[in-house]
Amino acid sequence: MKHKDLLGLYTLEAEEIGEILSLAAKMKALVRAGQKSLDSLKGRSAVTLFYENSTRTRTSFEFAAKFLGASTVNISVATSSVQKGETLVDTGKTLDAMHTDFIVMRHPMGGAPTLLGKTVKAHVINAGDGMNEHPTQALLDMLSMLEAWGTLEGKTVAILGDIRHSRVAKSNLYGLTKMGATVRMFAPRTLMPAGLDCMGAKICRSREEAVEGADAVMGLRIQLERQKAGNFPSLGEYAKYYGVNEDILRLAKEGALVLHPGPVNRGVELTSGVIDGETSVITDQVLSGVAVRMAVLQLLGEEEIC
Amino acid sequence: MLISNATLVCGNREKRADLRIENGKIASIAPRLVPRKNEPVLDCAGYTVLPGLIDMHVHLREPGFEKKETIESGARAAVAGGFTAVCCMPNTKPVADNKVVVSYIKHRGEEVGLCKVYPIGAITEGQKGETLASIGGMKAAGAVALSEDGKSVENSKLMANAMLYASDFGLKCLCHCEDRALVDGGVVNEGYYSTLTGLKGSIRAAEDILIAREICLSESLNIPVHICHVSTFSGVQLIREAKKRGVNVTAETCPHYFTLTDAAISSFDTNAKVNPPLREEKDRLAVIEGLRDGTLDCIASDHAPHHEDDKNVEFDLAAFGISGLETSFALSYTALVRSGALTLPALVGKMSARPAEILGLAGGKLEVGAPADITVVDLAEKWTVDPSKFLSKGKNTPFRGMEVYGSVKYTLVDGEIKFCG
Numbered sequence: 001m002k003h004k005d006l007l008g009l010y011t012l013e014a015e016e017i018g019e020i021l022s023l024a025a026k027m028k029a030l031v032r033a034g035q036k037s038l039d040s041l042k043g044r045s046a047v048t049l050f051y052e053n054s055t056r057t058r059t060s061f062e063f064a065a066k067f068l069g070a071s072t073v074n075i076s077v078a079t080s081s082v083q084k085g086e087t088l089v090d091t092g093k094t095l096d097a098m099h100t101d102f103i104v105m106r107h108p109m110g111g112a113p114t115l116l117g118k119t120v121k122a123h124v125i126n127a128g129d130g131m132n133e134h135p136t137q138a139l140l141d142m143l144s145m146l147e148a149w150g151t152l153e154g155k156t157v158a159i160l161g162d163i164r165h166s167r168v169a170k171s172n173l174y175g176l177t178k179m180g181a182t183v184r185m186f187a188p189r190t191l192m193p194a195g196l197d198c199m200g201a202k203i204c205r206s207r208e209e210a211v212e213g214a215d216a217v218m219g220l221r222i223q224l225e226r227q228k229a230g231n232f233p234s235l236g237e238y239a240k241y242y243g244v245n246e247d248i249l250r251l252a253k254e255g256a257l258v259l260h261p262g263p264v265n266r267g268v269e270l271t272s273g274v275i276d277g278e279t280s281v282i283t284d285q286v287l288s289g290v291a292v293r294m295a296v297l298q299l300l301g302e303e304e305i306c
Numbered sequence: 307m308l309i310s311n312a313t314l315v316c317g318n319r320e321k322r323a324d325l326r327i328e329n330g331k332i333a334s335i336a337p338r339l340v341p342r343k344n345e346p347v348l349d350c351a352g353y354t355v356l357p358g359l360i361d362m363h364v365h366l367r368e369p370g371f372e373k374k375e376t377i378e379s380g381a382r383a384a385v386a387g388g389f390t391a392v393c394c395m396p397n398t399k400p401v402a403d404n405k406v407v408v409s410y411i412k413h414r415g416e417e418v419g420l421c422k423v424y425p426i427g428a429i430t431e432g433q434k435g436e437t438l439a440s441i442g443g444m445k446a447a448g449a450v451a452l453s454e455d456g457k458s459v460e461n462s463k464l465m466a467n468a469m470l471y472a473s474d475f476g477l478k479c480l481c482h483c484e485d486r487a488l489v490d491g492g493v494v495n496e497g498y499y500s501t502l503t504g505l506k507g508s509i510r511a512a513e514d515i516l517i518a519r520e521i522c523l524s525e526s527l528n529i530p531v532h533i534c535h536v537s538t539f540s541g542v543q544l545i546r547e548a549k550k551r552g553v554n555v556t557a558e559t560c561p562h563y564f565t566l567t568d569a570a571i572s573s574f575d576t577n578a579k580v581n582p583p584l585r586e587e588k589d590r591l592a593v594i595e596g597l598r599d600g601t602l603d604c605i606a607s608d609h610a611p612h613h614e615d616d617k618n619v620e621f622d623l624a625a626f627g628i629s630g631l632e633t634s635f636a637l638s639y640t641a642l643v644r645s646g647a648l649t650l651p652a653l654v655g656k657m658s659a660r661p662a663e664i665l666g667l668a669g670g671k672l673e674v675g676a677p678a679d680i681t682v683v684d685l686a687e688k689w690t691v692d693p694s695k696f697l698s699k700g701k702n703t704p705f706r707g708m709e710v711y712g713s714v715k716y717t718l719v720d721g722e723i724k725f726c727g
Contacts, residue, residue: 193500
């Protein structure tokens with residue numbers, strides 16, 4: 001890769017995304033075959049620096065690093081201490097001084113990995129920053145789709161849910177459109193931010209419009225705090241007017257994939273029938289996640305290895 | 307002292323003339339004045355002589371935030387930027403909401419002895435929006451206006467009372483317009499770039515609603531009001547319409563609102579984090595049109611110096627504000643006069659005579675008998691903004707590396723040279 005850090009898919013080119021996905025597919029096959037002790041990153045160290053809770057993403061990164069032979073350390077920083085504790089720049093300098101090779105960071109504020117990346121010599125991997133990007137999540141979504149279809153070119157992906165607060169939606173938009181897919185988006189108007197049409201999304205005014213004829217349907221998590229902030233009246237009303245149920249899913253192409261970055265609120269953004277349906281790849285996404293993160297670590301670390 | 311061979315900006319025209327200063331005042335202006343014996347001569351051939359610039363909206367941070375700026379460092383920055391007078395906002399620590407703090411700022415400004423430092427008092431005690439600050443006392447101590455800068459007085463009844471009571475003392479309210487509930491923690495303009503960066507946006511209405519309220523109060527009560535740092539196209543239009551129907555409203559904008567758009571935040575540059583936020587191209591163009599047609603009366607820098615510690619952090623945690631005193635004139639001259647939007651006298655009016663009129667201050671005119679507050683500039687000189695050369699302690703500028711025209715050669719306050727470029 002041409003970059004020191006993986007901050008987002010906005011700045012990656014299609015070939016780079018393709019490179020990550022093709023290596024990830026190989027990694028996925030290796031892990032499936034039980035090969036979990038590779039040594040390409042032997043002697044390297046990776047820190048997961050999480051300013052937000054996340055079991056799934058952190059575990060995924062940790063396994064990815066360990067499967068490649070790197071040693072890992074987890075650091076959790078309570079969000080509440082961000083403002084009174086050590087500055088991010090100072091934390092970065094400290095980790096750099098320990099010759100850390102990779103810093104995987106999740107942070108509640110957009111742009112935090114950019115600031116860290118400017119500060120440290122280590123490779124920074126964005127594991128989700130505020131409402132900005134979550135590149136490895138989008139890459140894993142794309143890997144699951146790619147494996148099902150063989151190509152992303154010409155495919156249509158419908159993303160429904162809390163688009164406004166979703167870093168996943170944006171990273172998917174950047175990644176999928178670069179790989180030749182069409183991305184449709186639908187959300188309550190209160191949860192749809194400005195400008196996504198200028199970034200290549202097709203903004204839909206109904207869930208039917210979004211889902212009809214789509215090759216994949218992706219639900220995004222609805223957090224209860226959005227209801228408390230007055231974005232919609234209740235989870236029940238959200239599910240009724242904005243959720244994806246079996247009837248809505250039937251409008252998609254036959255065999256359309258169902259994805260969700262998890263954790264899912266069953267019966268809110270997707271009904272259980274949709275989540276557990278035959279074409280759901282929600283569980284497969286998890287393994288794709290490990291594989292994609294292995295590929296990213298490997299590619300970022302590569303040039304120093306040779 | 308004799309200023310010779312210069313082009314003078316007098317009122318709405320430029321003329322070739324010499325200017326004599328005696329006892330701190332302008333003693334004569336004539337096409338040709340002969341130096342007297344032992345009279346110092348400032349040869350300003352090729353330069354342009356302006357009435358001393360007045361910045362009616364700066365933050366000098368003292369008392370309380372001396373790490374960011376002091377009255378002395380701020381005043382040095384002011385004279386380096388060509389300003390002979392600045393009006394400083396009350397969000398200090400303690401807040402300038404009483405005669406003691408106001409008096410301290412005024413006297414410290416005199417002690418520093420560079421530019422004139424005019425304190426602005428808070429509207430409410432502690433800027434808390436609950437009870438009126440001691441307005442009479444602050445006026446007596448030297449406050450030239452009132453402002454809650456950094457926020458609005460949320461309670462409309464209290465704001466109405468503030469405007470009425472302040473008018474008894476001849477003080478105007480300078481209104482920072484921001485609906486806090488609507489801003490809801492937003493740090494940038496809501497639009498393409500807030501979505502792109504994932505930074506929380508705030509819509510224009512958050513500013514416009516308060517602009518509209520202050521206009522309504524002014525119209526209802528028949529009290530003049532001044533709107534600070536207008537950034538939205540719709541805010542400009544609200545003010546334009548109000549002026550048209552005779553409301554006594556005046557307004558300012560800042561160089562960053564007519565030179566930058568929110569594209570500047572796309573790389574998470576915290577130096578472009580400012581309140582109100584940088585908006586979109588249509589806002590930038592509307593601000594220029596507002597300056598051109600007189601809707602916007604004046605240009606203020608909203609000089610908001612910060613220490614690097616306040617800016618080298620996550621965007622959400624970074625302080626709002628731009629260190630603007632040393633770039634204000636050149637940015638304005640480059641963006642407005644060289645582009646043909648304003649004539650030089652029109653720009654100078656917005657940076658001297660108009661602020662003086664709005665606040666009832668001396669200065670703003672090159673005329674016999676006026677205080678010899680004078681700014682001498684070389685309009686042809688091109689320079690590159692380099693914050694490491696700022697005299698202000700605040701190096702926070704999004705204009706680093708930008709090429710601008712118009713450099714300050716001399717700044718004279720009451721006839722004394724306070725800055726020599």
